[in-house]
Amino acid sequence: MDEKKKILEMLAELRPEFDYENSSNFVEDGLLDSFDIVSLTTMLEEYFKVTIDGMSIVPENYASVDAILALVKSSKGSN
Amino acid sequence: MLCSIVQYLRQSASKYPKNVAVSDGKNLLSYCDLLANAEKIANVFVSKNIFKKPIAVMIEKSPASIAAFMGVAMSGNYYSVIDERMPQNRIEKILETLKPEFIISNNRNRKKAESLGLDVQKILYYEDLVANEVSADEKVAIEKTENRIIDTDILYVLFTSGSTGVPKGVIITHRSVIDYTEWASETFGFNHETVFGNQAPLYFDNSVLDIYSAIRNGASLYLIPQMCFAFPIRLLEFVRDNKINTIFWVPTVLSRVADLGILDKCDIDCLRNVLFAGEVMPARQLNVWRKRLPNALFANLYGPTEITVDCTYYIVNRDIRDDESVPIGHPCRNTDILVLNNDNQLVGIGEKGELCVRGSSLALGYYNNPEKTDAAFVQNPLNFLYRELIYRTGDIVHYNELHEIIYDGRKDSQVKHTGHRIELGEIETAVSSNKDVLNNCCIHNSQKDLLVLFYVGNAEESSIRKCLSALLPDYMLPNVFIKLPCMPLNMNGKIDRVKLQEEALKL
Numbered sequence: 174m175d176e177k178k179k180i181l182e183m184l185a186e187l188r189p190e191f192d193y194e195n196s197s198n199f200v201e202d203g204l205l206d207s208f209d210i211v212s213l214t215t216m217l218e219e220y221f222k223v224t225i226d227g228m229s230i231v232p233e234n235y236a237s238v239d240a241i242l243a244l245v246k247s248s249k250g251s252n
Numbered sequence: 253m254l255c256s257i258v259q260y261l262r263q264s265a266s267k268y269p270k271n272v273a274v275s276d277g278k279n280l281l282s283y284c285d286l287l288a289n290a291e292k293i294a295n296v297f298v299s300k301n302i303f304k305k306p307i308a309v310m311i312e313k314s315p316a317s318i319a320a321f322m323g324v325a326m327s328g329n330y331y332s333v334i335d336e337r338m339p340q341n342r343i344e345k346i347l348e349t350l351k352p353e354f355i356i357s358n359n360r361n362r363k364k365a366e367s368l369g370l371d372v373q374k375i376l377y378y379e380d381l382v383a384n385e386v387s388a389d390e391k392v393a394i395e396k397t398e399n400r401i402i403d404t405d406i407l408y409v410l411f412t413s414g415s416t417g418v419p420k421g422v423i424i425t426h427r428s429v430i431d432y433t434e435w436a437s438e439t440f441g442f443n444h445e446t447v448f449g450n451q452a453p454l455y456f457d458n459s460v461l462d463i464y465s466a467i468r469n470g471a472s473l474y475l476i477p478q479m480c481f482a483f484p485i486r487l488l489e490f491v492r493d494n495k496i497n498t499i500f501w502v503p504t505v506l507s508r509v510a511d512l513g514i515l516d517k518c519d520i521d522c523l524r525n526v527l528f529a530g531e532v533m534p535a536r537q538l539n540v541w542r543k544r545l546p547n548a549l550f551a552n553l554y555g556p557t558e559i560t561v562d563c564t565y566y567i568v569n570r571d572i573r574d575d576e577s578v579p580i581g582h583p584c585r586n587t588d589i590l591v592l593n594n595d596n597q598l599v600g601i602g603e604k605g606e607l608c609v610r611g612s613s614l615a616l617g618y619y620n621n622p623e624k625t626d627a628a629f630v631q632n633p634l635n636f637l638y639r640e641l642i643y644r645t646g647d648i649v650h651y652n653e654l655h656e657i658i659y660d661g662r663k664d665s666q667v668k669h670t671g672h673r674i675e676l677g678e679i680e681t682a683v684s685s686n687k688d689v690l691n692n693c694c695i696h697n698s699q700k701d702l703l704v705l706f707y708v709g710n711a712e713e714s715s716i717r718k719c720l721s722a723l724l725p726d727y728m729l730p731n732v733f734i735k736l737p738c739m740p741l742n743m744n745g746k747i748d749r750v751k752l753q754e755e756a757l758k759l
Contacts, residue, residue, distance in 0.1 A: 200479070207482035208741055211508070215708065215737040227512030231483050 183216045200232040223248040256401040256426045258326045260468040268470035274315040276475040281315040292382045293323020298397045303328045305353035310334040316378050320356045330406035333455040336361045349620050403427035409619045421619030428560040433464040435585045446471035449496035457557045484509045488518035498525040503533040510540035529553035531746050534684040536574040554580035560613040563587045575685035579656035587611040596633035607649045608642045667696040672727045682723040691739045693747050695756040704756040705730035
């Protein structure tokens with residue numbers, strides 16, 4: 174499956190009530206709370222088989238699908 | 253003699269007027285400002301002759317909400333916190349029980365406040381309340397009202413979850429909070445240089461330690477923005493940047509920070525007191541914190557809302573093994589703990605019993621709910637001579653050989669499995685010693701007599717089994733292992749056992 178589609182699917186699983194495709198910043202728009210960030214991080218780690226470094230868990234890396242994908246890719250590189 | 257917590261505010265505003273009283277990182281009130289805003293709010297109720305009445309406060313966690321609490325208390329009324337993010341249905345149930353005389357909200361929550369179906373005359377907005385100055389005559393009237401407050405008057409009513417889905421309003425007096433605050437300040441050495449980093453929501457009574465210990469000592473209270481808890485490195489940076497030296501957080505937050513391996517990535521040497529309560533603190537993660545901050549004081553506090561924040565505490569003063577339970581320790585001052593067995597007799601060392609509490613920390617009961625009050629606050633079974641109430645916590649504990657109290661689990665989490673009486677908490681403690689398990693919760697499916705272990709982490713079932721086999725008898729090994737991406741949490745940030753129970757029953 175397309176990686177971006179998979180990330181959108183994960184987001185929809187966490188918060189089906191939100192429209193992620195029309196948000197410019199998931200964190201600033203309040204689409205992800207602390208609980209969602211923890212869940213999403215675990216889901217990303219499991220699906221993409223990566224370990225996300227604690228220092229990379231920062232708002233800018235969760236702002237958009239592109240940012241999340243970049244986070245996954247950089248985590249792959251560092252594993 | 254102190255009769256109300258308002259005296260704390262007056263003393264601190266007089267001694268430390270310019271100190272930061274409360275800040276959320278964006279807005280800030282000095283002690284001088286906090287007193288002025290509290291007086292403006294109190295003035296509205298005093299001028300309307302509203303006294304000893306419930307006032308709901310629905311403002312997001314901010315300096316404004318603290319000023320609203322103080323204003324309500326100063327006017328001789330009592331406050332109840334309504335979280336604006338609570339489901340509408342829950343807010344309505346709380347308001348139905350509380351029947352507030354007024355609700356204080358703010359412009360940001362105007363839409364929500366107006367949707368509650370209350371008489372608009374009953375909704376007051378913080379921005380309007382603090383817009384008007386208080387005249388000299390009005391100040392005299394406020395002080396006269398303040399002098400009418402006695403220490404057994406109510407300070408706040410905090411709503412906790414009820415087993416039937418109807419929230420219960422725990423009634424706490426000025427006396428109980430004064431007693432608790434005096435004890436906490438002396439035990440942990442708080443003073444005007446203490447800087448608190450608050451995590452607990454204001455409807456969760458852990459916040460009572462932060463708020464009143466700060467105000468009592470002229471210390472600074474930083475309300476940490478919620479988003480910092482999503483991004484733990486930001487949380488540590490907030491602690492560092494604001495020179496926070498005292499935190500009182502739930503173990504879930506401390507554990508997550510420890511598990512991410514970021515403690516040594518930020519200079520948090522400013523931390524002097526690391527306090528925790530609200531759920532079981534896993535020893536393994538505690539040890540990570542202790543290693544990082546060898547000079548800080550670590551304390552495990554324990555207590556349900558019904559006994560004013562905490563009734564026991566344990567200052568960690570020895571090595572605790574990763575598979576050991578962190579003790580909940582000893583009674584707080586002016587509190588008596590009775591550990592009673594099924595025959596209502598005091599237990600001996602090693603024997604399990606229900607933790608019951610006696611003292612002025614006890615709530616007056618549940619608001620507008622005499623039946624529930626009578627069931628939980630009962631006559632001390634060891635006293636046949638006069639009326640003396642104790643609160644039965646429903647928590648099972650025992651004394652270890654050092655005479656420290658050890659928490660074993662909830663009375664209702666003591667289950668009968670394959671003919672054996674089992675504490676689910678004992679299984680959870682054993683599981684938490686596995687370094688690849690970040691969090692876990694054990695539930696009993698009574699219909700099929702299955703022990704179901706929900707856990708978060710990279711551990712495989714086989715490795716958890718292997719680890720448990722070394723620590724527990726066979727009959728205590730879980731029958732079903734369910735790995736979750738994360739633990740469901742309730743509104744207080746604790747593991748949502750009700751939700752997991754529902755999941756376990758589906759098996």
